[in-house]
Amino acid sequence: MRSQGRGSTGRRGNAFLEFTLVGIPLMFILISVFEVSRVLWQYNTAAHAVREGVRFAAVHGNNCAVAPNSCSTTVGQVAQRIAFHGAGVVPADLLNVQFIWGEADQPAAFTCPDLQTCLTGGGPAGQWWPGPAPGGTSIGGAFFRMPITIRAQYRMRSAIALFWPGSRPVRAGTFLLPVSSTEMIHF
Amino acid sequence: MGGNRRRRGQALVMVTLALFAMLGLMGLLVDFGWAFFVEKMSQNAADAAALAAVQAALQAAGSLAGTSCSGGVVVCAPTPISCASATGNLAAGCQYALRNGFDWTQPDTTVTVQASDRLTPPTVAGCNPLTYHPPTAPCVDTYYWVTVRVARQVPQLFSAIRGNRTGLVSSRATAAVAQSTTVGSLIILNRDNDPWIGSTGTVLDNTGNAVVRAPGGITIASGDTVDAGHLQGNSHAIAAFTWIRAGGNVRLQGNATWTAAPVNQNTSSSIPSDTNPYNSPFVDPFYGKGQPPLDTAELGALPGIAVPNGDLTTAICPGGICPPGVYYATEIPRGCSVNCVPQPSGGPIKIWQGNFQFQASNFNTGNFVFFGGLSIGQAQVHFSPGRYVLAGVNRTYTEYVFETTNQSLITGGSTAAGTHDTGRLFILTDEQYAFDQLAAARSKVAGQLPDLVFGKAKLIAGNSAQSSITLQGLNRLSSELPLALHEFSPVLFWQDQRNSNYRYNSDGTYGCADFNAACPQSTADGRGNPNPEFWMQATQFLNIWGATYQPRGAWMQLQGGNLQTGPIQVVTGAVRLQGGSDLTLTGVETPIVDFVASLVE
Numbered sequence: 004m005r006s007q008g009r010g011s012t013g014r015r016g017n018a019f020l021e022f023t024l025v026g027i028p029l030m031f032i033l034i035s036v037f038e039v040s041r042v043l044w045q046y047n048t049a050a051h052a053v054r055e056g057v058r059f060a061a062v063h064g065n066n067c068a069v070a071p072n073s074c075s076t077t078v079g080q081v082a083q084r085i086a087f088h089g090a091g092v093v094p095a096d097l098l099n100v101q102f103i104w105g106e107a108d109q110p111a112a113f114t115c116p117d118l119q120t121c122l123t124g125g126g127p128a129g130q131w132w133p134g135p136a137p138g139g140t141s142i143g144g145a146f147f148r149m150p151i152t153i154r155a156q157y158r159m160r161s162a163i164a165l166f167w168p169g170s171r172p173v174r175a176g177t178f179l180l181p182v183s184s185t186e187m188i189h190f
Numbered sequence: 191m192g193g194n195r196r197r198r199g200q201a202l203v204m205v206t207l208a209l210f211a212m213l214g215l216m217g218l219l220v221d222f223g224w225a226f227f228v229e230k231m232s233q234n235a236a237d238a239a240a241l242a243a244v245q246a247a248l249q250a251a252g253s254l255a256g257t258s259c260s261g262g263v264v265v266c267a268p269t270p271i272s273c274a275s276a277t278g279n280l281a282a283g284c285q286y287a288l289r290n291g292f293d294w295t296q297p298d299t300t301v302t303v304q305a306s307d308r309l310t311p312p313t314v315a316g317c318n319p320l321t322y323h324p325p326t327a328p329c330v331d332t333y334y335w336v337t338v339r340v341a342r343q344v345p346q347l348f349s350a351i352r353g354n355r356t357g358l359v360s361s362r363a364t365a366a367v368a369q370s371t372t373v374g375s376l377i378i379l380n381r382d383n384d385p386w387i388g389s390t391g392t393v394l395d396n397t398g399n400a401v402v403r404a405p406g407g408i409t410i411a412s413g414d415t416v417d418a419g420h421l422q423g424n425s426h427a428i429a430a431f432t433w434i435r436a437g438g439n440v441r442l443q444g445n446a447t448w449t450a451a452p453v454n455q456n457t458s459s460s461i462p463s464d465t466n467p468y469n470s471p472f473v474d475p476f477y478g479k480g481q482p483p484l485d486t487a488e489l490g491a492l493p494g495i496a497v498p499n500g501d502l503t504t505a506i507c508p509g510g511i512c513p514p515g516v517y518y519a520t521e522i523p524r525g526c527s528v529n530c531v532p533q534p535s536g537g538p539i540k541i542w543q544g545n546f547q548f549q550a551s552n553f554n555t556g557n558f559v560f561f562g563g564l565s566i567g568q569a570q571v572h573f574s575p576g577r578y579v580l581a582g583v584n585r586t587y588t589e590y591v592f593e594t595t596n597q598s599l600i601t602g603g604s605t606a607a608g609t610h611d612t613g614r615l616f617i618l619t620d621e622q623y624a625f626d627q628l629a630a631a632r633s634k635v636a637g638q639l640p641d642l643v644f645g646k647a648k649l650i651a652g653n654s655a656q657s658s659i660t661l662q663g664l665n666r667l668s669s670e671l672p673l674a675l676h677e678f679s680p681v682l683f684w685q686d687q688r689n690s691n692y693r694y695n696s697d698g699t700y701g702c703a704d705f706n707a708a709c710p711q712s713t714a715d716g717r718g719n720p721n722p723e724f725w726m727q728a729t730q731f732l733n734i735w736g737a738t739y740q741p742r743g744a745w746m747q748l749q750g751g752n753l754q755t756g757p758i759q760v761v762t763g764a765v766r767l768q769g770g771s772d773l774t775l776t777g778v779e780t781p782i783v784d785f786v787a788s789l790v791e
Contacts, residue, residue, distance in 0.1 A: 040219065044219065044222075044223075047223075047226065051226060051230075058233075061789075062327075062788075062789050062790050062791055065371060066368065066369060066370055066371055066783075066788075067329075067330070069369060069371050069779075069780070069781065069783065070319055070667060070779045070780050071317075071319040071320060071321045071331045071667055071780075072321060072329060072330055072331050072368075072369070073317055073318070073319065073321070073329045074327070074328060074329045074330050074790075189788050189789040189790075190330070190368060190370075190788045190789060190790050
């Protein structure tokens with residue numbers, strides 16, 4: 004009985020020690036798994052949103068401005084498309100959204116400091132992109148069958164940084180996920 | 191011990207509970223991830239299917255006019271139908287959905303197609319300016335469109351808890367026969383080896399003090415390594431851009447400048463090369479379209495109108511109104527002294543004085559054929575909407591199939607934006623035109639026409655409003671314009687492709703497989719002896735809205751001392767500028783376009 008009791012007491016101590024030794028890394032791993040999943044999830048969503056945005060722009064190119072067509076779009080409208088398809092993507096965290104056109108060696112771009120700015124009509128939201136204004140003459144910003152690109156950086160706040168030794172004061176770390184999509188102008 | 195026993199199993203309960211939540215979350219992630227993946231796949235499938243269906247339709251139809259639902263060439267489906275019952279070009283499109291992994295015979299997958307032409311509902315007539323657009327792509331003017339919807343039921347792990355075992359993922363894409371803009375307002379087609387009056391290979395030759403401005407851009411198809419473009423003296427070229435085919439250079443002498451600096455194209459992957467001549471900026475924008483068709487039925491109904499000595503008078507045009515008809519000059523044969531009957535001479539129809547209007551009730555009945563050409567002197571002439579065929583010259587009389595002097599007051603249409611009528615098309619040709627479309631008109635001539643050959647054209651504007659030229663080309667925004675001519679809008683002057691130093695095939699494609707080779711006319715498909723010059727003396731009283739078209743191998747001479755600005759697109763083989771002409775080619779609202787299959791939504 005005594006030995007049993009001693010053994011039992013020893014096992015109790017072991018469990019506590021084991022939990023301490025195993026529990027912390029386990030929690031870390033568990034949270035890491037969640038966080039990496041969340042990062043991938045956010046990255047995929049942001050990439051998907053940008054891809055949808057560029058696809059939308061690709062069918063609203065130069066030909067949209069040539070009479071009688073009047074389907075030209077603005078940077079703001081493309082931004083709305085990105086926001087619509089980015090479920091869970093915080094517009095204020097999608098930074099440096101660049102709307103790029105032109106040859107690789109002479110590119111030009113409109114840049115929203117963040118998507119929210121362009122959603123609310125700020126920045127270059129009013130600029131016609133990728134084609135010119137409706138009723139404009141034959142030549143606009145981007146030509147038929149030329150590539151257009153939307154590039155952005157998604158700002159992630161990750162809880163993993165909480166576990167990083169020496170990070171004081173304790174706060175969620177941020178890092179940037181670059182997303183980009185290119186398509187030829189279809190129309 | 192008892193407490194110990196109670197604690198035992200608690201972890202199991204907690205882990206079990208936590209497992210439910212964790213597995214649930216995992217299920218949610220898998221559901222979303224899989225749905226995203228399937229959505230991306232379905233969008234690709236819908237895009238490919240819609241585009242393929244329209245491409246197949248365009249290929250089968252061959253022309254815009256063939257894309258009508260009633261034509262029996264393309265398949266229409268006003269309401270969405272399953273791919274299982276699709277036929278023709280729609281079935282062809284469906285194959286692309288299948289190849290992209292969406293098999294509509296599977297119970298979890300549906301693929302539907304919907305298609306219509308320009309005027310059949312559900313095509314919507316709306317927007318300002320008016321467009322005929324698919325319901326899913328507002329304000330995109332189309333001639334035929336296909337919408338493909340691809341949907342698949344995906345299994346649900348998370349939502350299955352609440353009984354939703356499947357979720358629906360779907361995508362939609364619309365493709366259409368829509369217009370695609372041709373690049374450039376000065377389009378120069380000659381290549382390195384095509385002969386013209388200028389130096390071979392130099393296709394934009396500015397020898398005087400002329401300034402040419404092309405805000406819509408210049409494209410030069412010559413790849414001459416020394417001087418595809420040549421400016422000297424105080425001449426200048428000013429354009430938003432100048433594209434020269436790979437290898438080509440410009441030569442600047444004296445004070446000449448060229449802004450923006452020309453750039454070579456065709457090396458870049460984003461500018462299609464000659465491998466697709468239908469989409470190359472250095473190939474005739476009307477490549478493969480043939481020539482603007484005449485309405486042969488209307489031609490057959492025209493009266494033949496004999497014009498004694500070619501002098502147009504009020505005896506022929508009562509009150510100065512000249513009706514549609516086949517006009518030809520007649521003369522008493524030389525040397526005839528008794529019982530002389532006037533015979534067709536092949537001389538030009540001359541309007542050297544007076545006030546005349548070529549008048550028709552609408553564009554389609556406005557068909558005027560002038561055997562021997564048209565010469566306008568100190569007269570007022572108005573051209574109502576229609577086709578004007580200048581059908582060859584008898585070189586005993588003149589070498590010009592169309593000629594004006596600086597005393598003429600010529601009107602027809604409006605050059606101001608938004609006020610255009612259906613427009614007019616002047617066809618500069620010989621007595622046959624493409625596939626001998628003038629046979630019906632020749633049969634209206636009483637007597638034997640002499641052989642009429644190609645002639646030059648000369649358009650000279652005067653120096654006052656009383657001696658000005660205002661002419662407006664074809665306007666595809668007008669509902670009156672026949673569908674067959676939409677592809678040729680906004681052309682005003684069309685020079686026969688056979689009247690050129692370069693050979694075209696009858697379908698409007700280039701005559702030689704090597705596009706860079708000289709390709710002279712052969713007697714088989716040309717009439718030989720071309721006269722491919724267009725002389726334009728521009729002043730500020732030359733107001734043209736539209737495009738002048740000359741085939742590759744022809745050329746334009748521009749001369750003048752005054753500013754001439756206008757919404758003009760010039761397509762020609764080569765250009766020589768002389769004198770102090772200052773020419774500005776601003777953009778046309780409805781520029782030359784190609785009709786292509788394109789995704790529009």
